Amino acid sequence: MTDTQRLQAYQTLTQQLLDCPRGEELKLLEANRELIDPQFIAVTEEKAIELEEAGNTEQAQFLQAFAAQLKQAFAEVAQVVNREGVESRAQAYLMLIDGMLQCSTGEDVAQLLSANPDLVDAGLVQMIAKVAQAMAAKGQNKSASFLLQVATDLAQIINSGS
Structure with a gap:
């Protein structure tokens, strides 16, 4: 997928989020899992700004809240990954120390x-x-x-x- 195609896919998914029945957003995201990344969040935030400027405050607020939830989820995943990396490094240190003692x-x-x-x-x-x-x-x-x-x-x- 080219950058242009990916951007179009982000925009389409953002519009689909606005159009889908409330409570169905998670199913939509799961069906488009490959598009859920920080760039998608940025596109969603840009769309929220556009909607706000056009006077569509309800949709803008929905997208802003949705983007905030996705950012939080990404931050939590990053924390877990970082923690696992730290634990893995600590384990490597301990193995090296054990080697030193030998x-x-x-x-x-x-x-x-x-x-x-x-x-x-x-x-x-x-x-x-x-x-x-x-x-x-x-x-x-x-x-x-x-x-x-x-x-x-x-x-x-x-x-x-x-």
């Missing part, structure tokens, strides 16, 4: 970190510190000290690089 030398740790450059950041340093604190609380002082040293070294490297 290393017998500093060189092994350096190789492990070199193999995972996308995870070497301030978030990793914070996670290492949290794990070290938990290990110290459990009496695993040697491992905790090792991790704190890694976190300190990494923080210095990260800070010198920025």
Whole structure:
């Protein structure tokens, strides 16, 4: 679908929303799921402005409220996706830390970190510190000290690089 065709489809769907019986909007959206995106919301808002300027306040208010609901739904989905991304990254950090604890030398740790450059950041340093604190609380002082040293070294490297 070209940009022009997509824009026409957005405009058609917006008009269909205005024309459909109240309460049937969700069915209409489900039937046109591939068109529901931020650009569709923008087109709907533009149509609401046009209607307002033409004196069709009831339809304009309907579209404005509808667009606001869609924006809210998109924001909620984005929050969930972001949260899942954060949780996934935290899990990756923990796996990397577990790998560090399996290393017998500093060189092994350096190789492990070199193999995972996308995870070497301030978030990793914070996670290492949290794990070290938990290990110290459990009496695993040697491992905790090792991790704190890694976190300190990494923080210095990260800070010198920025």
